[in-house]
Amino acid sequence: MALIVQKFGGSSVADAESIKRVAKRIVETRQAGNEVVVAVSAMGDTTDELIDLAHQVALIPEPRELDMLLTAGERISMALLAMAIKTMGYDARSFTGSQAGMITDAVHGAARIVDVTPGRVREALDEGAIAIVAGFQGFSRESRDITTLGRGGSDTTAVALAAALDASVCEIYTDVDGIFTSDPRIVPLAQKIDTISSEEMLELAAAGAKVLHIRAVEYARRHGVTLHVRSSFNNSEGTLVINETPDETAARIRREMQENGIVEEPIISGVATDLSEAKITVVGVPDTLGKAAAIFDVVTKQNANVDMIVQNVSAAATGLTDISFTLPKADGQRVLQALRSEQETIGFQSLQYDDQIGKLALVGAGMRTNTGVSAQLFRALADAGINIGMISTSEIRISVVTRADVLAEAARVVHHAFGLDGDQQAVVYAGTGR
Ligand code: ADP
Ligand code: ASP
Ligand code: MG
Numbered sequence: 551m552a553l554i555v556q557k558f559g560g561s562s563v564a565d566a567e568s569i570k571r572v573a574k575r576i577v578e579t580r581q582a583g584n585e586v587v588v589a590v591s592a593m594g595d596t597t598d599e600l601i602d603l604a605h606q607v608a609l610i611p612e613p614r615e616l617d618m619l620l621t622a623g624e625r626i627s628m629a630l631l632a633m634a635i636k637t638m639g640y641d642a643r644s645f646t647g648s649q650a651g652m653i654t655d656a657v658h659g660a661a662r663i664v665d666v667t668p669g670r671v672r673e674a675l676d677e678g679a680i681a682i683v684a685g686f687q688g689f690s691r692e693s694r695d696i697t698t699l700g701r702g703g704s705d706t707t708a709v710a711l712a713a714a715l716d717a718s719v720c721e722i723y724t725d726v727d728g729i730f731t732s733d734p735r736i737v738p739l740a741q742k743i744d745t746i747s748s749e750e751m752l753e754l755a756a757a758g759a760k761v762l763h764i765r766a767v768e769y770a771r772r773h774g775v776t777l778h779v780r781s782s783f784n785n786s787e788g789t790l791v792i793n794e795t796p797d798e799t800a801a802r803i804r805r806e807m808q809e810n811g812i813v814e815e816p817i818i819s820g821v822a823t824d825l826s827e828a829k830i831t832v833v834g835v836p837d838t839l840g841k842a843a844a845i846f847d848v849v850t851k852q853n854a855n856v857d858m859i860v861q862n863v864s865a866a867a868t869g870l871t872d873i874s875f876t877l878p879k880a881d882g883q884r885v886l887q888a889l890r891s892e893q894e895t896i897g898f899q900s901l902q903y904d905d906q907i908g909k910l911a912l913v914g915a916g917m918r919t920n921t922g923v924s925a926q927l928f929r930a931l932a933d934a935g936i937n938i939g940m941i942s943t944s945e946i947r948i949s950v951v952t953r954a955d956v957l958a959e960a961a962r963v964v965h966h967a968f969g970l971d972g973d974q975q976a977v978v979y980a981g982t983g984r
Contacts, residue, residue, distance in 0.1 A: 551583060551584060551585055552583075552584045552585070552717075552718045553584065553585040553586075553587065553675070553715055553716065553717045553718060554579055554584045554585070554586055554587075554717060554718060554719055554721065555586075555587045555588070555589065555708050555709075555711050555712040555715070555717045555719070555720045555721065556575075556576060556579065556586060556587075556588050556589075556708075556721045556723060557588070557589040557590070557591075557685065557704055557705060557707070557708035557720070557721065557722050557723060558572050558588065558589075558590050558591065558631075558723045558782055559591045559704065559722075559723065559724045559725065559782075560591040560592055560593060560594050560595065560596065560597070560981070561594065561724070561725040561979075561980040561981030561982075562591075562723055562724065562725060562782035562783075562980070563590060563591065563593050563594075563627050563630075563631065564593055564594035564980065564981075565593070565594070566630070568980075569593075569627070569630050569631055569634050570634050571782075572631065572634075572723075572782060573631060573634035573635045573637075573638060574638070575723075575782065576588055576631075576635060576680060577635060577638050577640050577680075580640055580680055585675045586680045586681075587671060587675070587680075587681045587683065587711055587712075587715060587717070588631065588680065588681065588682045588683065589683050589684075589685040589704050589707040589708035589711060590624065590627045590628050590631055590682060590683070590684065590685055590704065591623075591624065591627065591685050591686065591704040592620075592623025592624050592626065592627055592686075593623070593626060593627050593630075594982075595982060595984050596623040596626070596627075597620055597623050597686075597701070598984050600619050600620055600622070600623060601616075601620070603619075604616055604619055609883065610883055610884055610887070613658035613659050614658055614695055616658065616659065617658045617659065617687075617695070617696055617697055617698045618696055620686075620687075620698055621646070621647070621684065621686070621687040621696050621698060624646075624647075624684035624685055624686055624687055624704070625646065625684055627684075628644035628645070628646075628682045628683065628684045629644050631644070631682050632644040632680075632682045635680055635682075640679075640680060641677070641678055641679035641680065642679055642680040642681075642682055643674045643679050643680075643681060643682065644682040644683075644684070645670055645671060645674075645681060645682070645683050645684065646684050646687065647683070647684050647685075647686070647687030647688045647689060647696075647707065648687070648688070648689035648696065649670055650668055650670065650671050650681075650683040650684075650711070651665075651666055651667030651668045651669060651670070651671070651714075652666060652683075652687065652688035652689065652707060652710065653665040653666065653667065653688060653689060653690070653691060654688035654689065654690050654697045654699070655690060655692065655697075656690040656692045656693035656695065656697065657697065657853055658695075658697055658698070659698055659700065659853075659880075660698075660699070660700045660853055660855075661688055661690065661697035661698060661699055661700075662699075662765070663688060663699070663706065663710050663769070666710050666711065666713070666714035667714075668711060668714050668715060671683065671711070671715070672715065675715075683707060683711060684707075685703065685704025685705075685707040685708065686698055686699050686702075686703040686704045686706075686707060687699070687703075687707075699763075699765065700763070700765070701760075701763075701880075702760050702762075702763035702766075703763055703765070703766075704763075705722055705762050705763035705765075705766035706763050706765045706766040706769055708720050708722065708766070709766045709769045709770045709773075709775050709777070710769060712770075712775045713769065713770075713773035713774075713775050717775070718776075719776050719777075719778055720770065720775050720776065720777050720778070721778045721780060722762065722766075722777060722778065722779045722780070723780060723781065723782035724761065724779065724780075724781065724782065725781070725782070725783070725978060725979045725980040725981040726761070726781060726976065726977070726978055726979065727742050727780065727781045727784075727786060727788060727976070727977065728742045728743065728744075728779050728780055728781070728787075728788035728789035729742070729743050729746055729751065729754075729759075729761055729762070729779050729788075729789040729791070729820075730742055730743065730761075730820075730976055731743060731819065731820045731821065731965065731970040731972075732820060732821040732822070732823070732961055732965050732970070733759065733761075733822075733823060733961070734976035734977070734978050735978055735983045736823055736958045736961050736962070737821065737961050737962050737965045738975045738976060739962075739965065739966075739970075739971040739972050739973075739974075739975065739976070740965065740970070740972065740976050741970065741971075741972035741976070742788075742789065742976070743789050743819065743820070744787075744789060744790070745789065745790045745792060745802070745806075746789060746790075746791055746792075746819060746820075747791075747792060747793075747794050747796075747798075747799040747802075747915060748767055748770065748771040748777075748791050748792065748793050748794075749794075749796065749799070749915065749946065750799075750819050750820070750913055750914065750915055750946065751767050751791050752764065752767045752768065752771070753911070753913040753944070753946055753947045754819075754820050754822045754911075754913050755767050756911075756947075757822035757823075757824060757909065757911030757913065757947065757949060758822050758823060758824025758825075758826065758827075758909060758911070759820065759822040761779060762777070762779065762791070767791065770791065770793070771793050774793060776790065776791070776792065776793075777790070777791040778790055778791075779791065781979060782979075783979040783980065796915060796918065799915045800915070803815065803816065803915070803916070815916055816914070816916055817914050817916035817917060817920045817923060817968070818912055818913070818914035818916065818917070818923070818968045818970065819913055819914045819915065819916075820912075820913050820914070820970075821910065821911070821912055821913075821961050821964050821965050821968075821970065822910070822911045822913065823908060823909065823910055823911075823957050823958070823960075823961045824908065824909040824910075824911075825908050825909075825954055825957060826878055826879055826880070827857065827876045827877065827878055827879060827907060827909055828876065828877060828878075828879045828882045828903060828904060828905040828907065829874055829875070829876050829903075829904040829905075829907050829939075829940075829951070830874065830875055830877065830882070830885065830886065830889070830901060830902070830903055830904075831872055831873070831874040831901070831902040831904070832845055832872065832873045832874075832889065832898050832901060833872050833898065833899050833900045833901065833902060834868075834870045834872070834898050834899025834900065835870060835871050835872065835873055835896070835897075835898045836869060836870060836897050836898075837864035837869050837870065837871045838869075841896060841897075841898075842861065842873060844892070844895070844896050845873060845889070845896060845898075848885075848888050848889055848892050848896075849875070849877070849885055849888070849889070851888065852881060852884050852885050852888050853881075854877045854878065854881035854884070854885050855877060855878060855881070856875050856876070856877050857875070857876045857877065857909075857942075857949075858875060858876045858909075858940050858942045858949065858951065859873070859874070859875045860873070860874045860875070860940050861873045861874075862874075870899070874940065876907070876909065876940070876951065879905050882903060882905065886901060886903060889901055906953060906954045906955070907939065907951050907952070907953065907954055908951070908952050908953065908954045908955075908956070908957025908960070909949055909950070909951055909952075909957075910949065910950050910951075910952060910957060910960050910961055910964065911947050911948065911949040911950075912927055912947065912948045912949075912964065912968070913946060913947045914946060915946050917945070917946050917947075917948070918945060918946060923948060924941075924943070924948055926967065926968070927948055927950070927964060927967075928950075929967075930963055930964050930966075930967035930968075931950070931952075931960060931963065931964070933963075934959065934960070934963040936952055936956050936959065936960050936963070937952065937953070938950045938951065938952060939951040939952065939953075
């Protein structure tokens, strides 16, 4: 008997009808003779709505209480899903993250899994039941509090369960047919990818392709879990994320080219966009030793995930420089407040906050062996009249910052310029894209 972990995202369980549809699908997997463990997200946009509500009562909601509030979302969907399965004549039991043994560190809003002890889940399976686990939540032994794994964290719950229970596959069911060359909501001509290396998927996720939570991809890679991203609205095959070395990726691509009669090697596998980041500029920083360290010490203490950093050349006359960096908007106010409280000690002049930026990233294992990708990217953007604010690169990724309002156009232009456009429009089955 195989053990299969299935994760259903918010748009797949948005209302009672969808919950019944998902319940049927789970039961079918059970009927096929598998043991089934399900990780489920909160219904529809519940998490966003709860966050909005929190901000109506507090500018910076207390992280402990915010986690307490948000985990309520998954409690609702897990209980409803278990009830729906029961009506179909199958035993099902729901578990909170804490009951399912998702042990995390004590960092609210971005907790890391430190241990998984799914004793109760195993017991339920042994008794023939389907186990439904609340995604995105955990419990810290250190603080004895409930935690959350960060937005999109239900994917990570699923992968962690798959690893701990030695599942044969971890299926991530969502509202599109798999992983595409770009977000189909933004780039309608995006094409579904059949197989992607975990290395490339990590870079796409890091660049904001929220189809998979970055930590889920990391965890799957570390524990050798095979991920299958697919639609909960049909039975077609989705995308396999496989753990392979760069050499294996290159060999697979060559094989696929031969099979499909393609002569030109694909350099880019995807274009990711991200509107969830903001830019902080620390203006007038004395250009002396240790100032950047002091600034980023403050930022790190806030557990903010800084991505791009740019330090300008200091003006000779003043000896002052500006340092800009991007970070999630959700961390923006907290980091600003923390920096303000250190302004005198560090000695900078002022802070600027810009939350109208967009980030675009180009990812592809083929970049390793191809020069000229940056030039082609900058040319495509320039031809479309799109200005670039910041640039950063890694071995297989190039990221640029644009204004938020031109990001979608930038993605379409770049997708086209790199020959990624398909010949038909991608289907988006549900969800609001929030
Ligand atoms: P779920 O609620 O199922 O977790 P998410 O909204 O978190 O779903 O993720 C699925 C969404 O990710 C898609 O609807 C799509 O808009 C977005 N997305 C972004 N980049 C990609 C990509 N490269 N491939 C597929 N979907 C993507
Ligand atoms: N409900 C959480 C969120 O919206 C977790 C998830 O969906 O993966 O971020
Ligand atoms: Mg998600």
